[in-house]
Amino acid sequence: QVQLVESGGGLVQAGGSLRLSCAASGRALNIYGMGWFRQAPGKEREFVATISWNGGETYYADSVRGRFTISRDNAKTTVYLEMNNLRPEETAVYYCAARASPRPAMARDEYAYWGQGTQVTVSS
Numbered sequence: 001q002v003q004l005v006e007s008g009g010g011l012v013q014a015g016g017s018l019r020l021s022c023a024a025s026g027r028a029l030n031i032y033g034m035g036w037f038r039q040a041p042g043k044e045r046e047f048v049a050t051i052s053w054n055g056g057e058t059y060y061a062d063s064v065r066g067r068f069t070i071s072r073d074n075a076k077t078t079v080y081l082e083m084n085n086l087r088p089e090e091t092a093v094y095y096c097a098a099r100a101s102p103r104p105a106m107a108r109d110e111y112a113y114w115g116q117g118t119q120v121t122v123s124s
Helices: none
Strands: 003-007 010-013 018-025 033-039 046-051 058-060 068-073 078-083 092-099 118-123
Touching: 003 092, 018 033, 018 092, 018 118, 033 068, 033 078, 046 068, 046 078, 058 068
Parallel strands: 010 118
Antiparallel strands: 003 018, 018 078, 033 046, 033 092, 046 058, 068 078, 092 118
16 A cells, blocks of 8 residues: 655746655555656546656656656655646646556556645646
């Protein structure tokens, strides 16, 4: 079992940057593949980025590749999402997730553990 708590969301202007953090507790983080997802009002929760247990593999949604960076610090049991050049359409609740496998994954149903989410609002 692992508990996840996201932080770092807020209000930012279009073109700005934010860094989200996901603090994990309960079990050693380094056995889990991790992911970030987001959900805008009235829309499905969608994949943003994923990272393997040691950070050696990362994958991104096409819409964020080149602007977002996922990383992890297993010693601090924390996963990060650095977001640059944010767009108004990226306003959403951002969720951190962990899966019971060290591999990364893009499918939502691959993840067993979810945080409560952090709101990101991008103004135009």
